[in-house]
Amino acid sequence: xxxxxxxxxxxxxxxxxxxxxxxxxxxxxxxxxxxxxxxxxxxxxxxxxxxxxxxxxxxxxxxxxxxxxxxxxxxxxxxxxxxxxxxxxxxxxxxxxxxxxxxxxxxxxxxxxxxxxxxxxxxxxxxxxxxxxxxxxxxxxxxxxxxxxxxxxxxxxxxxxxxxxxxxxxxxxxxxxxxxxxxxxxxxxxxxxxxxxxxxxxxxxxxxxxxxxxxxxxxxxxxxxxxxxxxxxxxxxxxxxxxxxxxxxxxxxxxxxxxxxxxxxxxxxxxxxxxxxxxxxxxxxxxxxxxxxxxxxxxxxxxxxxxxxx
Amino acid sequence: xxxxxxxxxxxxxxxxxxxxxxxxxxxxxxxxxxxxxxxxxxxxxxxxxxxxxxxxxxxxxxxxxxxxxxxxxxxxxxxxxxxxxxxxxxxxxxxxxxxxxxxxxxxxxxxxxxxxxxxxxxxxxxxxxxxxxxxxxxxxxxxxxxxxx
Amino acid sequence: xxxxxxxxxxxxxxxxxxxxxxxxxxxxxxxxxxxxxxxxxxxxxxxxxxxxxxxxxxxxxxxxxxxxxxxxxxxxxxxxxxxxxxxxxxxxxxxxxxxxxxxxxxxxxxxxxxxxxxxxxxxxxxxxxxxxxxxxxxxxxxxxxxxxxx
Numbered sequence: 001x002x003x004x005x006x007x008x009x010x011x012x013x014x015x016x017x018x019x020x021x022x023x024x025x026x027x028x029x030x031x032x033x034x035x036x037x038x039x040x041x042x043x044x045x046x047x048x049x050x051x052x053x054x055x056x057x058x059x060x061x062x063x064x065x066x067x068x069x070x071x072x073x074x075x076x077x078x079x080x081x082x083x084x085x086x087x088x089x090x091x092x093x094x095x096x097x098x099x100x101x102x103x104x105x106x107x108x109x110x111x112x113x114x115x116x117x118x119x120x121x122x123x124x125x126x127x128x129x130x131x132x133x134x135x136x137x138x139x140x141x142x143x144x145x146x147x148x149x150x151x152x153x154x155x156x157x158x159x160x161x162x163x164x165x166x167x168x169x170x171x172x173x174x175x176x177x178x179x180x181x182x183x184x185x186x187x188x189x190x191x192x193x194x195x196x197x198x199x200x201x202x203x204x205x206x207x208x209x210x211x212x213x214x215x216x217x218x219x220x221x222x223x224x225x226x227x228x229x230x231x232x233x234x235x236x237x238x239x240x241x242x243x244x245x246x247x248x249x250x251x252x253x254x255x256x257x258x259x260x261x262x263x264x265x266x267x268x269x270x271x272x273x274x275x276x277x278x279x280x281x282x283x284x285x286x287x288x289x290x291x292x293x294x295x296x297x298x299x300x301x302x303x304x305x306x307x308x309x310x
Numbered sequence: 311x312x313x314x315x316x317x318x319x320x321x322x323x324x325x326x327x328x329x330x331x332x333x334x335x336x337x338x339x340x341x342x343x344x345x346x347x348x349x350x351x352x353x354x355x356x357x358x359x360x361x362x363x364x365x366x367x368x369x370x371x372x373x374x375x376x377x378x379x380x381x382x383x384x385x386x387x388x389x390x391x392x393x394x395x396x397x398x399x400x401x402x403x404x405x406x407x408x409x410x411x412x413x414x415x416x417x418x419x420x421x422x423x424x425x426x427x428x429x430x431x432x433x434x435x436x437x438x439x440x441x442x443x444x445x446x447x448x449x450x451x452x453x454x455x456x457x458x459x
Numbered sequence: 460x461x462x463x464x465x466x467x468x469x470x471x472x473x474x475x476x477x478x479x480x481x482x483x484x485x486x487x488x489x490x491x492x493x494x495x496x497x498x499x500x501x502x503x504x505x506x507x508x509x510x511x512x513x514x515x516x517x518x519x520x521x522x523x524x525x526x527x528x529x530x531x532x533x534x535x536x537x538x539x540x541x542x543x544x545x546x547x548x549x550x551x552x553x554x555x556x557x558x559x560x561x562x563x564x565x566x567x568x569x570x571x572x573x574x575x576x577x578x579x580x581x582x583x584x585x586x587x588x589x590x591x592x593x594x595x596x597x598x599x600x601x602x603x604x605x606x607x608x609x
Contacts, residue, residue, distance in 0.1 A: 015473045016503045017484060026475060030567045045480075047472045047533035050508045075505035082509075109488040110451060213385050214362045263362075266411065270360050270385040334574050376571040392571055437575045446493040 009037075009130045010065040012044040012087070014076040020105035020115050021070030021093040027111070028093075028122035029068055036127040040134055050079050060084035064133040066126060070094065089129045093122055163188075196227035198277045199242045199285060207246070207271035214267040216260065219249040219294060227283070239283040246289045257293040257300040264291050312418060315445045319452040325352045326445045327418040331394070331438035334447065337379075338418070339394035339438060341431060346395060348379065349422040350413055353448045359384035361413050364406040366424055371399050373426070375434050380423055382413070395434035397426040467495075467546070467588045468517055470502045471526040472534040478563040479528035479551040482577045485569060486526055486549075489581035495588045508537050518543040522591060524584055526551065547587045554580050 013029040016022025033043050044065065049056040059065070060080055067077035067087040077090045097105070097118050105115030153169040156176075162183050167173040178184030179192055200223055211218045223246035230240045248268070252260040268289055272278060278285050293301040314325040326332070330340035336354030340347045355361070366380040373379050379393035403422050405412045413421035428434065439447065471487035474480025491501040500521070506514040519542060525534040526549045535548040555561065555576060563573030 013475065014503075014505055015475060015484070016505065017471060017473060017487060017501055018503050018506075022503070026473070027567050029475065034567075043475055045474050045476045047474055047504055047537070048476075048531060050505060051531065051533035051536050053531070073506060073509075073511065075503070075509055078509055079505060109485060109492075210385050213383065266360070266362070273360065274385060334571070334578070376575075437578075439578075443493065450492055 008042050008063060009040060009088075009133050010042050010044045010059050010063055011068060011126060011130075012046050012049065012060070012065060012076045012080055013068040014070050014074075015046060016070045016073075016075065017108065019070055020107055020111055021097075021118070023070075023108055023111055024093045024105055024115055024118045024122055025068045025070050025076070027119045028126060031119060031123040032126045032130065036123055037130045040130055046076055046079060049083065057084050060087070064088035066091065066129050066133070068093070068122065068126060088133055091122065091125055091129070093118060096122055096125060161185075192227065192229065195239060195281075196225050196242060199227075199275075199281065199283075200225035200244060202275045202277035203244060203271050203287070204246070206275045207248075207268060210267040210270040210274070211250075211264075213270075214263045216264055216267060217251040217253055219251050220247075221249075222247050239281070242281075242283050242285045244285070244287045246287065247292075248289055249292045249294055252293050252295040252300065257295055261291060261293050261301050261303065264293070314418075315441055317445060317449050317452070319449070322356065322452070324356070324448055324452060325418070326441050326448060327351075328441045330418075331435055331440065332444035333392060333394050333438060335392060336444075336448075337391050337394055339435070341428075341435075342425075345400050345425040346397065346428045346431065347422050348394060348424050348426060350382075350391070350417050351444070351448075352417050353452060354389075355413050355417045355421070357452075358382060358389050359386035361410045364410040364413070364423070366402050366406060367399055369399050369402060373397065373399065375437070379426075382410070391423070393426070394438055395426065395428045395431060397428040399424050400427050401425040466500045466517070466521045467498060467591055468500050468502045468521045468523045468543075469526070469584065470504055470507070470518075470523050470534045470538055472504060472528050472532075474528040474533070475566065477528060478566050478569060478573055479555070481528075481566050481569055482551045482563050482573055482580070483526040483528045483534075483549075485574065485577035486551075486580040486584065489578055490584045490588070494581055494585040498588050498592060504534055504537060507541050507543075515541065522546040524549065524587060526580065526584075528552075546591060547584070549580055549584065551576070551580065554583075 011029045011032060013025035014022055015026040029043055033041050044056045044060060061084040065080055065087045067080050067090045069076045069092050071094050072092060074092060077087055080087045105118045106112040107115055155167045157165050159165050163175060163177050163185060165173065166176050174189050176189040179190050180186050184190060204221060204223055207221065223244055225242060225244045227239050228241040229237055231237050248264065250260060250264050272287060290304050292299050312327040312329040315328055317324050327338065330338045332338050332351060336351040338349050338351055361382050361384050363383040364380060367373060373393040373396065375396045376392045378390050380391045382389045402424050405420060406423060415421065469487045469490055471483035472480055473484040487501050491499045500517060502514060502518060507518055518538060522544050523538050524547045525538055525545055527534050528551050535545055538545055558576060558579055561572040561576040563576050564570040565573060
């Protein structure tokens with residue numbers, strides 16, 4: 001038997017150029033090789049393997065090999081089986097991403113966000129197989145959560161009359177109803193409140209983020225919001241407007257209050273532009289902020305900015 | 311005012327000024343009487359986001375082609391910008407300190423970054439993309455990103 | 460003389476062991492997607508070797524430009540063994556020797572110099588494609604299917 005590395009798993013990827021999944025196999029393999037399992041894996045160059053590379057073929061004959069293919073053509077798996085023996089495990093990216101309801105990867109030279117998510121998912125799967133092949137048992141799963149795509153969930157249940165119970169994806173749960181003037185009950189969450197709250201909270205969170213990016217020392221942020229519902233001729237209903245009145249206080253520190261105020265306005269403008277909820281609704285959203293710039297404990301500038309409509 | 315090549319991707323119309331050359335990353339270089347003016351393409355500024363701060367190498371600094379010449383901090387990301395050519399920085403756009411958002415508003419005009427005294431412009435410009443080739447690159451990259459939305 | 464050919468097939472090695480393999484891949488994308496999208500077709504080497512009928516037909520019916528990342532020249536070797544005609548075999552290492560300031564680094568993602576090297580190679584391939592097209596349209600110069608680089 002040839003003198004071969006001990007306790008390594010070989011990974012052969014198709015690197016198919018014709019479709020994004022081929023690029024996914026390549027990048028996922030490299031991620032496992034360099035980041036996830038650097039001490040446990042080697043990569044087998046498929047073109048060299050197919051062209052007759054004896055080192056590659058010998059390795060795959062005596063050591064466990066994982067074939068990573070982009071599509072059902074399974075060039076890596078077929079090539080390995082043809083010249084060395086059936087691979088110990090086989091992954092097809094198209095099957096993997098379909099099974100996890102990932103979006104379709106696009107782009108060959110440069111993957112889109114779905115493609116990058118597919119790389120992470122495929123690499124995690126390869127790493128799990130490496131563990132199983134090396135030890136016979138799986139290592140604790142790496143975090144396979146997608147970093148570039150996100151889905152959000154809630155679940156509701158009817159609890160009688162015009163009441164329900166909602167469980168939010170991020171943890172909290174509560175009863176809800178319609179507003180009292182719509183056959184509902186007081187004192188609980190309503191869809192109307194939830195909608196206005198979605199805009200108010202999202203813009204606030206985006207402003208907090210933008211304030212950090214603009215290097216602002218935020219002292220306080222409070223915001224009142226109002227949503228206007230219109231009942232149409234056909235009795236359907238629409239939120240036509242959401243109006244927000246944020247009151248913002250910022251410490252200027254050593255900087256000129258004028259300069260800080262200008263940055264604060266830019267941060268608020270960015271908050272409106274990048275707000276997920278504001279971008280997702282068809283209601284007209286207008287923001288009328290009051291910005292106070294504080295320096296040495298006193299308010300140096302206070303401005304009420306004219307309403308800006310999104 | 312330069313002429314523009316344009317491409318519509320999804321809801322965006324992306325412009326490529328036809329009177330200058332480009333790096334693959336989207337930094338443009340325009341030879342003028344006083345040196346080579348450098349800035350960001352429309353595609354690069356748009357995908358970077360609203361600009362909060364710009365930090366540029368100081369006047370007098372020497373850069374190699376591809377070496378970082380500036381960094382931009384946007385609302386979303388930090389981006390390192392490679393120099394299109396080797397040379398010495400002669401002038402920095404004063405608006406980069408007081409109004410860096412000009413890059414977003416007017417990337418091919420008032421939003422320029424620096425002027426560089428190029429060491430070997432004939433040699434370095436060979437590696438830059440023509441407006442037509444850069445437009446094709448933008449179509450490819452923007453199309454790939456848009457199709458993932 | 461047979462009917463004029465309409466495509467040049469581009470066959471990169473896409474080797475995963477060194478940055479030069481990624482350069483071959485990137486150069487192939489630049490040629491087939493940006494510079495000469497209507498005149499070229501990208502061929503996955505593995506599909507060719509494993510006998511995919513459509514891939515084999517494309518290689519047999521057109522001339523090929525191969526791009527190899529190392530001296531083992533897997534792409535050139537396998538295109539020839541599959542019965543294809545290699546009109547031009549590009550060695551990334553040779554291109555690097557002519558452009559020593561463009562040292563490619565990174566396999567998953569090329570550095571700027573590697574991207575430039577890929578573009579230099581792609582532009583050379585584009586010129587080759589144009590020459591081949593000229594050969595086809597020149598009635599005094601029948602399409603030559605033997606390799607120009609024995």
